[in-house]
Structures are given as structure tokens and as C-alpha cells.
Amino acid sequence: MMKAVHFGAGNIGRGFIGSLLHHSGYAVTFVDVNKTLVQALREKKSYEVVFIDEQDGREVISGVSALDAGEEQAVIEAIVKADLITTAVFVTMLDHIAGAIVKGLRERIKKNQKPLHIMACENAINASSVLKAAVYRQLTPAEQQAVEGVIGFPNVAIDRQAINRQQGEITTAYVERFYEMTVNESQLIDGIKPLQNVSYVRDLEPYIERKLFLVNAAHAITAYMGYLYQCATIQQALEQPEILTVVNRALAETACLLQVKHGFSPVELQTYIQTLLRRFANPLLSDQIARVARSPLRKLGMNERLVGPARQLLARNLPAEYVSMGIAAALLYDAEQDEEAEQLQIYLRDNGLEQTLLHYSGLDKEEPLLNLIKAKLDELRKLTGRTGRI
Known part of the structure; x- marks a missing residue:
């Protein structure tokens, strides 16, 4: 053997x-x-x-x-x-x-x-x-x-x-x-x-990005939005119409990117999305928000699940409204038991949004994504009453 x-x-x-x-x-x-x-x-x-x-x-x-x-x-x-x-x-x-x-x-x-x-x-x-x-x-x-x-x-x-x-x-x-x-x-x-x-x-990149920009991005957005709405699990978060709408629309944005960039068919991507949403909603998993949301600094990296597809969408003049809302939600994640969340909130407080996104995500003030994130931060603060600890 x-x-x-x-x-x-x-x-x-x-x-x-x-x-x-x-x-x-x-x-x-x-x-x-x-x-x-x-x-x-x-x-x-x-x-x-x-x-x-x-x-x-x-x-x-x-x-x-x-x-x-x-x-x-x-x-x-x-x-x-x-x-x-x-x-x-x-x-x-x-x-x-x-x-x-x-x-x-x-x-x-x-x-x-x-x-x-x-x-x-x-x-x-x-x-x-x-x-x-x-x-x-x-x-x-x-x-x-x-x-x-x-x-x-x-x-x-x-x-x-x-x-x-x-x-x-x-x-x-x-x-x-x-x-x-x-x-x-x-x-x-x-x-x-x-x-x-x-x-x-022969070429793994399309499949890596399909997983990262659909599964990982949707998981992260669900977790950060769920945290803002005080949900305990991913399953509870997806039961909230406001969160499910954001997740579905973010998935539509990233699916458009995958179709344009890698040639995945719309039918194939829609089937993939329906499967992943069924998986996330499985009530027997009871997947904790704290587990999925942890390590926000890594998830806000330039080529990671949120900033990566948002930058690529805007570079192709495609909408990134709801992926950007996911980024904004991550910036408001201030769980005290999460060391990276603590680090992120301290850096935001001491250096401001622009410098934080430059430091952790590689964005600069000339990028259109920055203004989009600012707008989504304001929108989420009004919707949820959450401001982070900044």
C-alpha cells in the first residue's frame, strides 16, 4: 500500500x-x-x-x-x-x-x-x-x-x-x-x-478565483454583516433579508467578473452559487460568526477575497457596490476577543481610513475603490448604528 x-x-x-x-x-x-x-x-x-x-x-x-x-x-x-x-x-x-x-x-x-x-x-x-x-x-x-x-x-x-x-x-x-x-x-x-x-x-487560477471570489467572499461578507446585525451564526445571518440581499448582490458582481475574466458560463456560475448558499444555510452546521470573521487583516489583503475582486471589477468598469459593502463591514468588525480586529480598530483610530487601507490592502487615495468604501461605511453606520471603535 x-x-x-x-x-x-x-x-x-x-x-x-x-x-x-x-x-x-x-x-x-x-x-x-x-x-x-x-x-x-x-x-x-x-x-x-x-x-x-x-x-x-x-x-x-x-x-x-x-x-x-x-x-x-x-x-x-x-x-x-x-x-x-x-x-x-x-x-x-x-x-x-x-x-x-x-x-x-x-x-x-x-x-x-x-x-x-x-x-x-x-x-x-x-x-x-x-x-x-x-x-x-x-x-x-x-x-x-x-x-x-x-x-x-x-x-x-x-x-x-x-x-x-x-x-x-x-x-x-x-x-x-x-x-x-x-x-x-x-x-x-x-x-x-x-x-x-x-x-x-492545466490552469488553476480560474478555479482558485472562483473559490476565493464566490465561496470565501460570500462567507466573509455574511460573517461581517452578521456581526453588525448581532447574529451568532452564519445560518442566522442568512435568515436576515437585509444580509441575504447584500450577499446575493455581491455574488452577482463577482460572478460577472469570473464570467468576463475566465469564461465561466452564467449557468455554471449560478449553479455554483446556489450550491454554496445551500451549504452555508445548512442548519446542522451552526457555523459561528466569530470563527468565520476572524483574522480580518488577512481577509482585507490586496489579492484576498474582498479587495481583490472589488479592484478587478472597477478596473473593468464593472460595479462593485456590494463587495465594497462587505469591505466596509469588515472595517467595522470590532470583536474584542479577536486580536486582528483589535489591531485593525487601533490602526484605524490612530491613522484614519485612507492610511489603513494603504497599509493593509495596498489601496491609495487615487483609487476609486477608496471612495466607494467610504460611502458604504457611512451607509452601514446609518443602517446598523454600529461605528466600530474608531
Whole structure:
């Protein structure tokens, strides 16, 4: 049986990537910092995936093992023998795990010259390329040459919702039944397709942007608008007509961009939108606003889910009224338990809107988007009575 090493044994790691690896014929070794979870997986050698839907389906993923991230030599040995390496650790942690991968690759190139793919399955743009850059920074030029053409870092676009549910076995993962993974076929070594039941495409950008500008943008807008209207969950937010209208109209704007830029058909995009709204509205998910809204600074980045499509729409003389309202809602997000929200509000207070958007989003006062965001901020303040803490 083929062997896979997967970094990150969280809900997505187990419920999505681990399941996908299992069904593609891999024996999976999880690497994680959660000692309790690692010990439970090690003892059980299996875990259950529960699908959060009315059918209450479930499956058992067997033949798994687990390593504590601190077991350096064992992790190295697993990398040497692996047929595939995957991650689901959050993109901000890729630098951290790069060191362990580097140590494993140094031993591997001495003992095993079989092609190896390393796939960062993160909710971020070109995460595998980010991981490759972090790995290559720690390799010598000679080591880089040795792994080039043997170790591939194909980028992927992923989509599946998971929730943390504190009941039953610690190893049980709770995910929605829907999933999607698209792999950049042009970055594969020797044309080897390492996973089954995924899509392979020659150009990943359209699919990355479809996910980012539809799924991620709509999720973020729902969360920030929901926060302003004092909703606890995404499901509650979408029950508010005012919020659902904003989300639907923002989706119409970003769908127009995807149609013009990438050639997706209107019918295809509408089907995609209807599916994602059904997924978001799933009452069994009970997805907390605080979880989806967290990390606003990252989500306000120039090429991220809100500012990215808004800038591209305006550059093509297309409307961006409701995506801009989502940006304004994010700027009013002032949850005290969120460190990035605190940081954002302090920066706004001390530096003003223009400097804040220059600093975090790369906008300057000459861009038409800035005035649009200002107008939407005023509109939201009047509608909701919320001003942020600025």
C-alpha cells in the first residue's frame, strides 16, 4: 500500500484530506502537535468521519498512524518512505513545518529517488508554492538542484466545511458531505496523478478565483454583516433579508467578473452559487460568526477575497457596490476577543481610513475603490448604528 504523510490532524486534516488519501489507496500517517489526539489515533489506528446532513452518514478511515511533531527522527523516516505529503495546518504555519520537511528531504535524496508530491491543502492562494519557497530557503543550492524535478509542489484549490464538535471520540471529524479539490496538473512530476476523485486542470487560477471570489467572499461578507446585525451564526445571518440581499448582490458582481475574466458560463456560475448558499444555510452546521470573521487583516489583503475582486471589477468598469459593502463591514468588525480586529480598530483610530487601507490592502487615495468604501461605511453606520471603535 502507498504511504502518505499528512501534517495537521484537525477536522479538515482528518475529515477531508485524510479521507481523500484513504480512498486513493494510501496508508496515512498524521503529524500533529496535539499529543492527546496523536495518542488516540495511534491507539485506535482508525477514526470516524461524520457527515453533517440530514442523512447522518458516516465512514470509518482505517489503517492510520500518527506522530507527534516533536518526534523528529520518526517524522524524517516517514518522509523518506512517503509516496505523498500533504498539509492542512493553516497557511501561516507552513513556515513552521517547512523545517521538518527539509530535514526529511535531506535524508530522502540520499535514500529514495522516487518522485514525491508535496501538496499544501490550505485555504489560501497557491499555498504549495508558499511551502516550496519556505522549504527552498532552507536548502543549499546543491540540495535545491537535487530535489528539482524529483519533488513537486502542485498547487491545489480546496473546499469543504468542517466544524468543531466537542462530543464523542476526540478522533471523530465532522464535515459537510460536499467537497471539491482541484489540482494544477502542469506542476505534477512525470505526469503522476497522486489522488483519485479530484479534478486536474492545466490552469488553476480560474478555479482558485472562483473559490476565493464566490465561496470565501460570500462567507466573509455574511460573517461581517452578521456581526453588525448581532447574529451568532452564519445560518442566522442568512435568515436576515437585509444580509441575504447584500450577499446575493455581491455574488452577482463577482460572478460577472469570473464570467468576463475566465469564461465561466452564467449557468455554471449560478449553479455554483446556489450550491454554496445551500451549504452555508445548512442548519446542522451552526457555523459561528466569530470563527468565520476572524483574522480580518488577512481577509482585507490586496489579492484576498474582498479587495481583490472589488479592484478587478472597477478596473473593468464593472460595479462593485456590494463587495465594497462587505469591505466596509469588515472595517467595522470590532470583536474584542479577536486580536486582528483589535489591531485593525487601533490602526484605524490612530491613522484614519485612507492610511489603513494603504497599509493593509495596498489601496491609495487615487483609487476609486477608496471612495466607494467610504460611502458604504457611512451607509452601514446609518443602517446598523454600529461605528466600530474608531
